[in-house]
Amino acid sequence: MSVKVEVSFSPVLYPHKLIKEDFVVVIVDIFRATTSICAAIHYGIKEIIPVSSKEEAKEHKEKGYVVACESNGSTLDFADIGNSPSDFLKKGFRGKSIVFSTTNGTSVINLAKKDADMVVIGSFINLTAISEFLISHNKSVVILCAAWKNLFDLEDSLFAGALSELLINAGFKTECDSAKASIDLWDKARTNLAGYLSESSHRNRLKHLVSDEDYEFTTSIDISETVPVLEGDRLIKAGNLKMGALHDTFIKISNNH
Amino acid sequence: MSVKVEVSFSPVLYPHKLIKEDFVVVIVDIFRATTSICAAIHYGIKEIIPVSSKEEAKEHKEKGYVVACESNGSTLDFADIGNSPSDFLKKGFRGKSIVFSTTNGTSVINLAKKDADMVVIGSFINLTAISEFLISHNKSVVILCAAWKNLFDLEDSLFAGALSELLINAGFKTECDSAKASIDLWDKARTNLAGYLSESSHRNRLKHLVSDEDYEFTTSIDISETVPVLEGDRLIKAGNLKMGALHDTFIKISNNH
Numbered sequence: 228m229s230v231k232v233e234v235s236f237s238p239v240l241y242p243h244k245l246i247k248e249d250f251v252v253v254i255v256d257i258f259r260a261t262t263s264i265c266a267a268i269h270y271g272i273k274e275i276i277p278v279s280s281k282e283e284a285k286e287h288k289e290k291g292y293v294v295a296c297e298s299n300g301s302t303l304d305f306a307d308i309g310n311s312p313s314d315f316l317k318k319g320f321r322g323k324s325i326v327f328s329t330t331n332g333t334s335v336i337n338l339a340k341k342d343a344d345m346v347v348i349g350s351f352i353n354l355t356a357i358s359e360f361l362i363s364h365n366k367s368v369v370i371l372c373a374a375w376k377n378l379f380d381l382e383d384s385l386f387a388g389a390l391s392e393l394l395i396n397a398g399f400k401t402e403c404d405s406a407k408a409s410i411d412l413w414d415k416a417r418t419n420l421a422g423y424l425s426e427s428s429h430r431n432r433l434k435h436l437v438s439d440e441d442y443e444f445t446t447s448i449d450i451s452e453t454v455p456v457l458e459g460d461r462l463i464k465a466g467n468l469k470m471g472a473l474h475d476t477f478i479k480i481s482n483n484h
Numbered sequence: 485m486s487v488k489v490e491v492s493f494s495p496v497l498y499p500h501k502l503i504k505e506d507f508v509v510v511i512v513d514i515f516r517a518t519t520s521i522c523a524a525i526h527y528g529i530k531e532i533i534p535v536s537s538k539e540e541a542k543e544h545k546e547k548g549y550v551v552a553c554e555s556n557g558s559t560l561d562f563a564d565i566g567n568s569p570s571d572f573l574k575k576g577f578r579g580k581s582i583v584f585s586t587t588n589g590t591s592v593i594n595l596a597k598k599d600a601d602m603v604v605i606g607s608f609i610n611l612t613a614i615s616e617f618l619i620s621h622n623k624s625v626v627i628l629c630a631a632w633k634n635l636f637d638l639e640d641s642l643f644a645g646a647l648s649e650l651l652i653n654a655g656f657k658t659e660c661d662s663a664k665a666s667i668d669l670w671d672k673a674r675t676n677l678a679g680y681l682s683e684s685s686h687r688n689r690l691k692h693l694v695s696d697e698d699y700e701f702t703t704s705i706d707i708s709e710t711v712p713v714l715e716g717d718r719l720i721k722a723g724n725l726k727m728g729a730l731h732d733t734f735i736k737i738s739n740n741h
Contacts, residue, residue, distance in 0.1 A: 237497060237500075240494060240496060240497070240635065240636065243494075243496065243633060243634040244635075245635070376500060377497070378497065378501075378502070378660070378662070379493055379497065379661055379662045379665065381661040381664065381665060384665065402685045402688075403685060404636055404637045404685050407683065408636065408638060408641065408665070408669055411668075411669055411672050412665055412668055412669065426664065427664065428658075428659045428660060428661050428664075431659075
């Protein structure tokens with residue numbers, strides 16, 4: 228039986244998915260959680276520990292962890308950094324564990340953990356690496372968009388389309404209209420991803436929170452070969468991949484630290 | 485304040501919608517419930533009474549109603565007709581009430597009734613009429629796709645795109661990525677709707693249930709000027725619209741009755 232790919236445009240659609248067993252979930256939250264996680268793991272952070280509340284993040288801070296925690300785009304008092312990708316790219320953080328407070332991210336990871344064989348973190352920055360990792364595993368794939376307030380969003384759906392296309396080109400099948408729709412949307416956006424997304428409701432909403440530099444970073448394609456996977460409660464670098472070299476874009480956004 | 489349009493790709497996304505008050509809901513289930521209802525009301529059926537179970541349909545049959553009820557594409561023993569659009573276009577039915585058993589359709593109508601000011605039934609066959617009706621009402625619009633097993637489907641989403649585009653061209657605003665995505669999908673499909681949909685999972689699933697004639701009918705655009713609206717528990721013709729003439733396509737599919 229051939230392996231399949233399916234797309235859930237929102238966590239509330241995920242329980243209705245057609246693929247029920249023996250699959251890998253790819254979690255996507257382009258602006259910004261999964262891009263930040265991919266960037267951090269690529270950069271050499273040992274592991275990311277996602278937690279679901281500020282309180283939990285604060286407890287970890289008191290235990291000596293480096294903590295990433297923000298509210299409405301501002302780094303909280305007790306935290307070391309916020310959750311923008313560039314926040315994680317500080318030389319002193321290499322080899323360390325970072326606790327990442329992300330309410331939505333943690334609930335999506337917990338949702339996926341319930342029935343998936345493996346949970347992988349996806350973003351445009353490691354698109355091709357993710358596809359190669361999934362193709363080599365040869366299991367069905369569910370792409371789970373974190374969405375915004377559970378609503379369909381364009382940036383996560385476009386990533387789903389880009390990844391679905393790579394998997395289908397490699398022989399994956401799909402019975403899911405979401406995959407077909409996301410591929411057609413991706414086809415419309417691929418030559419100018421940042422431009423296409425600049426019209427999306429989410430980008431408009433985030434405009435005062437996300438710097439132009441971060442926006443450029445989250446829409447950069449294939450600047451990393453690192454794939455973060457969930458092991459227990461921690462996100463680590465997938466074992467069988469080579470250490471990615473630091474791409475110019477990484478050097479650019481970590482230059483000031 | 486300007487009026488808005490928003491798209492819910494599935495009933496499970498509807499509770500998360502951004503528009504919360506003072507809006508009209510357009511329910512869409514292209515293959516086949518809403519197309520059948522639009523066709524029936526256009527053809528001169530007095531009213532459609534949607535019920536949520538076979539048992540309820542059977543009780544109505546015993547009271548003397550004409551009953552439309554099918555299971556997996558076959559008309560049930562006790563029923564007069566199934567739920568294909570052509571089933572409703574029988575000369576003897578004009579002016580009558582028809583009880584329509586549709587589990588999904590009834591639950592979606594009940595969902596919309598809870599908070600909408602008005603519930604309207606949409607399909608490609610009355611696309612422009614629906615848009616003109618909504619523009620003349622000048623209230624915000626939520627397009628609610630009935631979906632298939634709560635999953636995103638292409639045919640309902642394409643209709644949402646076609647209608648959103650007409651509303652936005654008339655001055656409606658949107659803050660919703662679903663509307664933007666559905667318009668872009670519609671843009672890809674508009675020149676060959678039936679061809680584009682023939683690849684969709686739903687059409688493949690229905691292939692052995694939906695005749696080519698019905699398929700052609702459900703993807704016909706603007707062959708009716710009739711808009712069905714919900715009044716109490718019944719779907720009737722909106723009052724302020726002129727009686728549509730019978731389009732050739734209606735005559736074609738009702739020719740054998």
